[in-house]
């Protein structure tokens with residue numbers, strides 16, 4: 001796991017440098033290590049280096065790793081995958097964050113299923129920022145209505161917005177969808193009269209663009225854990 005800890009140190013250094021370059025406060029950007037299809041041992045290795053925010057896409061796979069790592073109490077688990085209704089209970093019971101809320105039904109189920117002794121589940125609304133037909137995420141023009149409903153749910157805490165843009169090649173192109181997400185967050189925050197502190201945007205390939213446009217959470221997999229194995233995995 002030496003490679004993983006070196007990669008983590010490099011990624012942290014890059015985030016720090018980009019915060020400096022774009023005049024963001026040091027510590028304004030939270031790094032989430034995305035470990036889908038990587039082992040519990042790899043997560044333990046980054047946790048030992050102080051990386052406690054972990055992102056997972058598949059419920060069953062995540063629960064197996066969470067069980068294997070139960071003795072590491074300090075981990076924060078972020079659900080960043082597509083969430084089906086029949087998996088909401090496991091997510092409500094086992095995760096700290098959900099980044100991919102795109103319909104009220106899922107939010108209502110998470111709210112009802114969040115254990116009463118637990119802190120409210122922190123959630124982000126996923127926006128289909130490029131308006132792609134086959135993509136998850138809610139359309140930009142429907143997002144404020146969804147947000148109005150979500151803020152009524154007492155066991156959820158609406159923290160902001162998330163997006164997963166279509167891949168593009170240049171920094172200029174990469175910044176455009178992130179700028180749109182940031183603008184929508186401001187518009188939503190004004191409409192609702194509440195702070196929405198978080199923008200979850202940016203991955204291994206578009207980290208700079210995301211930090212330039214105000215990301216507060218970046219979701220980085222490959223740059224930390226290496227390429228994902230293509231076989232195993234699934235939901």
Ligand SMILES: *Cc1c(COP(=O)(O)O)cnc(C)c1O
Nearest residue numbers: 034080203204219220221222223
């Ligand atoms: C896999 C994944 C990531 C991490 O992507 P990398 O390119 O490996 O950094 C980030 N966000 C989401 C939603 C993902 O599914």
